[in-house]
Amino acid sequence: MTKKLIIFTDSGDTIIDEGTEIRDENGIVIHAELIPGAEETLKALYDSGYIIAMVADGEEQSFTNVYEENGLGYCFHTRTISQIVGFQKPSRLMFQDAMEKNHLTEEDKKRVVMIGNNVKKDIAGANRFGITSILIDWSPRYDMTPADEWERPDYTVHEPKELLALAERLEAELTKDGNV
Numbered sequence: 437m438t439k440k441l442i443i444f445t446d447s448g449d450t451i452i453d454e455g456t457e458i459r460d461e462n463g464i465v466i467h468a469e470l471i472p473g474a475e476e477t478l479k480a481l482y483d484s485g486y487i488i489a490m491v492a493d494g495e496e497q498s499f500t501n502v503y504e505e506n507g508l509g510y511c512f513h514t515r516t517i518s519q520i521v522g523f524q525k526p527s528r529l530m531f532q533d534a535m536e537k538n539h540l541t542e543e544d545k546k547r548v549v550m551i552g553n554n555v556k557k558d559i560a561g562a563n564r565f566g567i568t569s570i571l572i573d574w575s576p577r578y579d580m581t582p583a584d585e586w587e588r589p590d591y592t593v594h595e596p597k598e599l600l601a602l603a604e605r606l607e608a609e610l611t612k613d614g615n616v
Contacts, residue, residue: 439486440547444562445491445550446492452469470506471612480600494518497520499515516531525544531561535590547566549570551579551584555589560587563590570589
């Protein structure tokens with residue numbers, strides 16, 4: 437059964453450990469490992485019926501390589517990638533592209549969450565776009581301190597496995613409220 441909650445997610449340091457990336461001479465990622473717990477979490481969310489859309493900055497081929505290598509490409513219903521869109525997060529065009537690819541309307545925004553590791557891009561972008569923001573503060577690579585209210589996440593998790601319980605809680609709230 438398809439869930440009401442729609443999950444938009446970043447990739448680097450949200451699912452993929454950026455510290456393990458190996459790039460070719462053109463800067464394309466040809467290998468990367470997953471952050472601990474990301475594989476199980478992504479599969480569990482997918483198997484539970486959540487629609488998962490990648491919303492990530494980078495090159496299309498890098499994402500194809502990494503998710504083929506790790507066997508998780510099937511988990512994404514759609515992919516919004518900055519190289520294709522022509523803009524990077526926090527641009528609202530990235531989030532709008534994901535909405536359109538998933539046939540979502542303005543009314544559906546209350547059902548959408550954005551999971552990311554960067555308060556300036558993922559969190560500020562989601563908040564300005566009007567969707568729920570979830571910070572995964574697993575990586576030490578980025579400053580996680582919000583500079584303003586736009587960069588303040590609605591929820592914070594410390595590792596991927598915490599997303600399962602949070603998604604179920606948010607799904608239950610949507611169901612309880614009768615939102616469709």
